[in-house]
Amino acid sequence: SQTIHQWPATLVQPVGSPLSLECTVEGTSNPNLYWYRQAAGRGLQLLFYSVGIGQISSEVPQNLSASRPQDRQFILSSKKLLLSDSGFYLCAWGGGLGPYGYTFGSGTRLTVV
Amino acid sequence: GQQVMQIPQYQHVQEGEDFTTYCNSSTTLSNIQWYKQRPGGHPVFLIQLVKSGEVKKQKRLTFQFGEAKKNSSLHITATQTTDVGTYFCAGKGRDSSYKLIFGSGTRLLVRP
Numbered sequence: 001s002q003t004i005h006q007w008p009a010t011l012v013q014p015v016g017s018p019l020s021l022e023c024t025v026e027g028t029s030n031p032n033l034y035w036y037r038q039a040a041g042r043g044l045q046l047l048f049y050s051v052g053i054g055q056i057s058s059e060v061p062q063n064l065s066a067s068r069p070q071d072r073q074f075i076l077s078s079k080k081l082l083l084s085d086s087g088f089y090l091c092a093w094g095g096g097l098g099p100y101g102y103t104f105g106s107g108t109r110l111t112v113v
Numbered sequence: 114g115q116q117v118m119q120i121p122q123y124q125h126v127q128e129g130e131d132f133t134t135y136c137n138s139s140t141t142l143s144n145i146q147w148y149k150q151r152p153g154g155h156p157v158f159l160i161q162l163v164k165s166g167e168v169k170k171q172k173r174l175t176f177q178f179g180e181a182k183k184n185s186s187l188h189i190t191a192t193q194t195t196d197v198g199t200y201f202c203a204g205k206g207r208d209s210s211y212k213l214i215f216g217s218g219t220r221l222l223v224r225p
Contacts, residue, residue: 032211043119043201043217044156051211059212090155094211101146101158102203102213 002027006091006105013112019064019078021108023091026072032094033074034102035066037087044090050074086112115140115206119216127224132189134219136202143207145178145185150218151198194223 003026013019025031032051036044046059048066056066063082067075074091088109092102116139126132136145144163148156160169162178162185169176175188185202199218206212 034213036215041220044203044215046212046214049211057211094213101148101161102156103158104155107155 002031002093002103004091004093004103004105006108008108009106010109011111013081013110015083015112016080019076019081019085019110021076021089021091021110023074023076023105024072025074025093028072028093030071033068034092034094035074035076036090036092036104038090038107039087048076049094081112083112086110115204115212115214117202117204117214117216119202119219121219122217123220123222125222125224126192128194129191132192132196132221134187134200134202134221136185136187136204136216138183138204138206140206141182142204143182144205145182146203146213147176147185147187148201148203148215149198150201154198156201189221192221192223194225196221197223 006023034049035047037047038044049057050068053068053071064078088107090107091105094102118137120135124132144161146161147159149159150156160176165182166180167178173190177186189196199220201215201218203213203215
């Protein structure tokens with residue numbers, strides 16, 4: 001079965017520091033992968049998606065970037081965090097063909113101080 | 114760009130009462146999905162609707178997809194405390210099979 005791992009679970013970072021969040025998927029090949037951000041009590045905002053190695057589509061211009069160095073690895077990065085980058089970051093695997101939804105990782109709660 | 118709106122933002126009900134959340138898209142959707150997020154957790158897929166006018170049931174939950182494929186609803190009959198959480202609809206536009214755009218969610222609170 002397919003599983004998705006995301007870490008760390010929580011992170012407190014100072015303004016101006018770099019960020020690297022990692023997401024890996026097991027049990028599937030060539031998955032569509034997504035990064036979403038959820039502000040406190042709000043909906044999910046699509047940040048990036050990737051349909052293959054090295055292929056990144058950015059949805060919202062911002063202080064973040066994404067990379068896909070391997071088929072089942074998706075990384076979210078920032079060179080210098082802003083206070084507004086705080087939020088709940090969720091990696092998701094697109095469910096492939098058929099009536100399957102997205103499978104989300106357990107998320108990283110980022111607080112920029 | 115494609116937008117998905119969801120109402121109400123919050124709903125506080127007495128256990129045993131019914132609950133409905135509504136979802137509207139600015140564009141015609143190829144399909145719509147529903148997710149539940151428990152407090153402190155991550156969204157979990159509930160169901161996908163594809164056909165115009167489709168209705169699906171999961172125990173006490175009834176999902177509908179509008180005839181024009183631009184709106185959807187989730188109805189819970191006789192809520193229980195285990196139903197607490199935020200319910201999101203999410204849609205894929207016809208012009209993009211890769212992007213799933215989420216509604217703002219409806220947070221359901223149930224008084225025991």
